[in-house]
Each structure stands twice: as C-alpha cells, then as structure tokens.
Amino acid sequence: MITSSVVTVASPATTADIQEHVVRMIDDILTSLPSPESLSAEDRRSVIARYTAVLEGNFIYWMTGAYLAVKSDAARAKIIENLREEVRDAHPLMMRRFAVAARAVPTEADTLAVQQNLTRVRLFIGRLSPVATVVSMAFFEGFIQRFMPFLAELARLQGSSEMQYTDVHGVCDIEHTEELYRALEAEMVLTDDAVGNVLQGAEILRALVTDIVYGPRPADRFDPKAAISVN
Numbered sequence: 001m002i003t004s005s006v007v008t009v010a011s012p013a014t015t016a017d018i019q020e021h022v023v024r025m026i027d028d029i030l031t032s033l034p035s036p037e038s039l040s041a042e043d044r045r046s047v048i049a050r051y052t053a054v055l056e057g058n059f060i061y062w063m064t065g066a067y068l069a070v071k072s073d074a075a076r077a078k079i080i081e082n083l084r085e086e087v088r089d090a091h092p093l094m095m096r097r098f099a100v101a102a103r104a105v106p107t108e109a110d111t112l113a114v115q116q117n118l119t120r121v122r123l124f125i126g127r128l129s130p131v132a133t134v135v136s137m138a139f140f141e142g143f144i145q146r147f148m149p150f151l152a153e154l155a156r157l158q159g160s161s162e163m164q165y166t167d168v169h170g171v172c173d174i175e176h177t178e179e180l181y182r183a184l185e186a187e188m189v190l191t192d193d194a195v196g197n198v199l200q201g202a203e204i205l206r207a208l209v210t211d212i213v214y215g216p217r218p219a220d221r222f223d224p225k226a227a228i229s230v231n
C-alpha cells in the first residue's frame with residue numbers, strides 16, 4: 001500500500017523544498033507498487049483500465065486548466081510545448097490503443113472506481129491556482145514517467161505487445177524536468193500563491209494514483225449524491 005506520509009513544506013516554500021517533496025512522494029508510490037507477477041489477471045486488467053479511465057480523457061483538460069492558471073511566460077511556454085505534443089501526436093489515441101491491446105478498455109465499474117478523486121482533481125484544477133497547479137503537473141509528469149515500466153509489464157503479462165504509449169511516456173527527460181521547475185520558480189515570483197498548501201493538487205493526484213493501483217477504499221466509492229469538495 002502507498003504510504004500516506006504527511007507532507008509539509010515551509011511557508012513560503014522554495015522551489016528546492018517543493019521539488020524534494022514531490023520526488024519523495026513519487027518515490028513512496030514507486031517503492032510500494034506490487035509486483036506485476038503477484039497480481040491476478042483481473043487485477044492487472046483493472047489497473048490498466050483505471051489508469052486509462054483517468055488519463056485518456058483528462059490529461060489534456062488538466063494541462064489546459066494549467067495554461068489558464070499560470071501567469072509567467074516560462075510556465076506558459078512549458079505547458080504549450082506539452083499540449084502541442086499531446087495533440088500533434090494524438091496521445092489519447094495512443095492511450096486507447098494501449099488499453100485495447102491489453103484488453104483493458106475501462107468498464108463502468110473501472111470508471112466509477114476513480115471518480116471520487118478524479119472529481120477532486122477537476123475541482124482543484126478549476127481553482128486556477130498558479131503555483132499549486134504547476135506543482136501538481138510536476139508531480140504527475142514525474143510520476144507517469146517512472147510508472148511506465150510497471151504499466152508496460154502489466155500489459156505484457158496480459159498478452160499485449162502494443163507499447164507505444166509506455167515507450168513515449170517512459171523517457172527520462174532531465175532537461176524537461178529542469179524546465180518545469182524553472183517555470184515553477186518564475187510562477188512563484190509572480191504570485192503570492194506559494195504561502196498556501198502548494199502541494200494540495202499533488203496530494204489529490206497521489207490519492208487518485210492510489211485508486212488506480214489498488215482500487216478505491218470502500219468509503220471512497222463514488223456517491224453522486226454526496227457533496228464533494230476539493231479537501
């Protein structure tokens with residue numbers, strides 16, 4: 001199980017503080033992952049399906065929200081570069097091909113399993129909070145890149161050889177990460193947003209990732225009648 005360590009940063013936080021915490025959050029998730037061979041075929045299918053339910057239709061929307069939230073040229077340039085690649089290379093199509101080939105297209109149950117925390121992410125993005133949004137992007141991009149070997153292995157064990165999605169997203173791009181944290185620095189100079197919980201979006205995304213890997217805890221199952229807040 002992923003450890004839910006309490007993550008705090010000094011207020012106001014520095015970029016280095018934030019980067020250190022984001023890297024630790026990602027490390028915690030990665031070191032807690034189950035071995036793909038230890039999972040049943042249905043468990044492996046479910047992880048791929050829940051990941052697809054989250055990423056296929058939402059990543060570009062989140063990046064668009066981030067573009068609307070940020071104020072610095074550096075952050076805008078970084079996000080536009082990301083959006084251009086997503087659209088030009090049809091990443092949602094790549095995602096769908098990956099899920100189809102692994103016979104893991106999301107079912108209604110898979111979609112509902114991630115809905116509670118996906119809703120919290122949507123509401124968080126809707127706040128258009130510049131610094132916290134860039135931090136959440138840094139967390140998610142860092143996570144995805146390091147999650148790809150696990151996801152690819154699940155698909156391989158399900159009999160798939162369609163690995164374009166995991167190959168494209170598993171590239172470790174140090175320069176890209178540095179640019180992202182330079183954009184964060186620029187954003188922190190321009191806003192006073194850094195005094196709040198700058199890790200809020202990253203923490204919500206971590207909860208969503210936990211749902212993807214393990215399925216939601218019973219108490220978290222989506223209830224459309226329940227009031228949902230970001231916190």
Ligand SMILES: [Fe+2]
Pocket residue numbers: 086091169
């Ligand atoms: Fe992508």
